[in-house]
Amino acid sequence: MSSESVxxxxxxxxxxxxxxxxxxxxxxxxxxxxxxxxxxxxxxxHDVSFEVRRGETVGIVxxxxxxxxxxxxxxxxxxxxxxxxxxxxxxxxxxxxLGAGFNPEFTGRENVFLNGxxxxxxxxxxxxxxxxxxxxxDIGDFIDxxxxxxxxxxxxxLAFAVAIHVEPDILIVDEALSVGDEAxxxxxxxxxxxxxxxxxxILFVSHSAGTVVxxxxxxxxxxxxxxxxxxxxxxxxxxYQRFAHASEERKQALRREMRECPGGATTLNxxxxxxxxxxxPEVVPSGPDDGFDPGxxxxxxxxxENRGACILEPRIETLDGRRVNLLxxxxxxxxxxxxxxxxxxxxxxxxxxxxxMTGSEVGGAASSTTEDAISLVxxxxxxEVGFEFDxxxxxxxxxFNAGVLGRDEEGEQYLDRRIDLLMVRVQPMPALRATGVVxxxxxxxxxxxx
Numbered sequence: 001m002s003s004e005s006v007x008x009x010x011x012x013x014x015x016x017x018x019x020x021x022x023x024x025x026x027x028x029x030x031x032x033x034x035x036x037x038x039x040x041x042x043x044x045x046h047d048v049s050f051e052v053r054r055g056e057t058v059g060i061v062x063x064x065x066x067x068x069x070x071x072x073x074x075x076x077x078x079x080x081x082x083x084x085x086x087x088x089x090x091x092x093x094x095x096x097x098l099g100a101g102f103n104p105e106f107t108g109r110e111n112v113f114l115n116g117x118x119x120x121x122x123x124x125x126x127x128x129x130x131x132x133x134x135x136x137x138d139i140g141d142f143i144d145x146x147x148x149x150x151x152x153x154x155x156x157x158l159a160f161a162v163a164i165h166v167e168p169d170i171l172i173v174d175e176a177l178s179v180g181d182e183a184x185x186x187x188x189x190x191x192x193x194x195x196x197x198x199x200x201x202i203l204f205v206s207h208s209a210g211t212v213v214x215x216x217x218x219x220x221x222x223x224x225x226x227x228x229x230x231x232x233x234x235x236x237x238x239x240y241q242r243f244a245h246a247s248e249e250r251k252q253a254l255r256r257e258m259r260e261c262p263g264g265a266t267t268l269n270x271x272x273x274x275x276x277x278x279x280x281p282e283v284v285p286s287g288p289d290d291g292f293d294p295g296x297x298x299x300x301x302x303x304x305e306n307r308g309a310c311i312l313e314p315r316i317e318t319l320d321g322r323r324v325n326l327l328x329x330x331x332x333x334x335x336x337x338x339x340x341x342x343x344x345x346x347x348x349x350x351x352x353x354x355x356x357m358t359g360s361e362v363g364g365a366a367s368s369t370t371e372d373a374i375s376l377v378x379x380x381x382x383x384e385v386g387f388e389f390d391x392x393x394x395x396x397x398x399x400f401n402a403g404v405l406g407r408d409e410e411g412e413q414y415l416d417r418r419i420d421l422l423m424v425r426v427q428p429m430p431a432l433r434a435t436g437v438v439x440x441x442x443x444x445x446x447x448x449x450x
Contacts, residue, residue: 007052013083059212062222090169104148137161187299214358298423308343309415347407
């Protein structure tokens with residue numbers, strides 16, 4: 001990450017005039033403001049200042065109406081500030097409200113060229129990237145239909161595909177990815193990871209605290225148009241969540257405390273729990289059975305270069321051999337795949353990894369250590385690999401990776417690796433008390449303090 005700032009916001013303000021009656025606007029034009037008689041001012045943003053360094057990923061959090069979207073529109077240049085300054089260095093690609101930048105009467109193809117040229121590409125450059133854009137969006141023949149016929153998910157697919165293929169220096173995403181299906185969301189988050197690795201600066205707005213913590217280096221918290229905190233994503237999100245669940249009276253006190261603290265507060269005081277405890281009985285969740293949904297298809301976001309082996313036939317099974325992708329937390333399953341070897345390889349190992357929607361690693365395993373690896377696998381061999389695992393993931397969508405490693409004169413390297421090879425859904429269950437991503441088997445004891 002560079003120390004160079006690519007976004008500089010200084011004392012930014014945006015004020016809207018609000019009129020109780022439509023004709024008051026005319027009265028103001030004719031007679032002047034007259035002490036503000038005809039209108040009241042709404043400060044969507046007030047005295048907001050921060051910087052974003054090149055290659056940084058910054059989350060913006062805050063409740064509805066806090067000024068997040070207004071800030072992003074000013075950064076994109078689609079809205080002018082009332083006060084302060086904004087400096088943005090580099091090409092900006094933005095995914096804001098659905099359909100922004102699209103002409104509803106144009107086809108998807110025409111809008112790709114329109115958006116691409118607006119974002120600074122020549123028509124020839126858009127044409128050269130069109131096939132890649134259409135393949136990523138994956139909306140089929142709808143690419144030649146008017147976008148007014150699109151669903152919200154199709155809007156997002158096409159808009160995101162254009163935004164990432166213009167090779168932006170800065171990518172701005174405002175909650176729009178929540179519209180797409182899980183497989184497409186995972187494909188988008190995987191591409192965002194690739195952009196981060198290339199040094200693209202990313203501003204990301206989401207109401208999902210976990211997504212902000214997983215993706216972002218920093219977080220900026222806006223409240224009522226003012227910046228309350230700016231710091232490490234995990235700390236700022238924790239502050240915001242505690243604030244969001246406080247009473248209105250407590251919120252007012254916290255706002256005062258944080259605004260008086262230079263640069264924003266770094267921690268918020270938690271109210272101590274006064275009640276104590278007795279033992280909670282163990283609750284065994286009951287819910288749906290595991291099963292298989294043929295429509296639950298992973299996007300396979302990355303395939304490594306083949307170096308002499310090929311992973312085939314990935315699947316998850318119950319221990320009695322029934323294929324499933326709808327899992328139940330607490331049960332044991334087997335993840336299987338086959339590997340065919342196109343050359344003889346020494347020091348062979350196999351691996352698996354489970355990831356969340358945003359790409360965070362939940363857990364995985366290797367078949368052996370480097371010392372215990374298979375000494376030699378001959379050309380033409382086919383090996384069946386199986387990993388038994390306890391499904392401790394909590395309800396949600398998860399993705400399974402697979403990899404095979406071998407050793408040559410250059411050391412150990414991947415012979416084949418597939419990212420997001422399988423997609424599974426851990427099903428919702430009633431009476432489930434665990435929270436987060438993984439069920440840690442936590443037992444809670446409560447007693448009354450004397």
